[in-house]
Amino acid sequence: MSEQPDVVELLKQQHRQIRELLDEVGDSKDADRADAFHRLVRLLAVHETAEEEVVHPYARRHIDGGDQVVGERIEEEERAKVVLSELASLDTGAPEFHDRFIALRQDVLAHADAEERMEFAQLRHTTDQRGLETLARAVKAAEALAPTRPHPGTDTAAKNLAAGPVAAVIDRTRDAVRKVMGTS
Ligand SMILES: [Fe+2]
Numbered sequence: 785m786s787e788q789p790d791v792v793e794l795l796k797q798q799h800r801q802i803r804e805l806l807d808e809v810g811d812s813k814d815a816d817r818a819d820a821f822h823r824l825v826r827l828l829a830v831h832e833t834a835e836e837e838v839v840h841p842y843a844r845r846h847i848d849g850g851d852q853v854v855g856e857r858i859e860e861e862e863r864a865k866v867v868l869s870e871l872a873s874l875d876t877g878a879p880e881f882h883d884r885f886i887a888l889r890q891d892v893l894a895h896a897d898a899e900e901r902m903e904f905a906q907l908r909h910t911t912d913q914r915g916l917e918t919l920a921r922a923v924k925a926a927e928a929l930a931p932t933r934p935h936p937g938t939d940t941a942a943k944n945l946a947a948g949p950v951a952a953v954i955d956r957t958r959d960a961v962r963k964v965m966g967t968s
């Protein structure tokens with residue numbers, strides 16, 4: 785039995801963390817909500833970017849109907865990123881935040897569910913254990929190298945905020961993943 789989780793286990797584990805954080809944001813308020821939301825932004829940015837750089841391109845080539853299945857998942861991710869960016873520009877205590885967050889939550893949950901049923905289940909059948917572990921290593925490397933929250937008062941933080949926190953985390957994660965994959 786291998787100690788290395790395969791990519792499907794790893795991504796499903798991240799989906800569970802995403803579901804927990806969505807609940808935490810929904811159930812908390814004030815500073816706790818702001819903190820939980822920042823953690824959610826980072827986790828979603830890291831998770832979706834790793835999927836887009838590592839897992840989706842592989843699935844597109846290897847699973848039945850890959851183009852359509854993966855194409856639909858990427859469209860869902862693009863929509864979620866737009867809403868996430870809008871949310872990140874709002875105060876987490878604002879009334880608009882609440883309504884848009886409910887919509888984001890539904891979209892993200894439906895997206896994760898569709899990935900698990902239509903994409904990941906097939907990956908298990910088309911790819912051997914070694915292949916699944918190799919993909920997991922690339923996803924983990926992306927996670928390890930992705931930026932954490934910017935520190936207030938630093939030059940980088942100012943630049944990150946100017947570019948929008950969501951876009952900044954996604955860009956930096958993508959650079960890190962491409963370095964690991966040797967595609968930069
Ligand atoms: Fe995704």
Ligand SMILES: [Fe+2]
Pocket residue numbers: 795799831832835896899
């Ligand atoms: Fe996912």
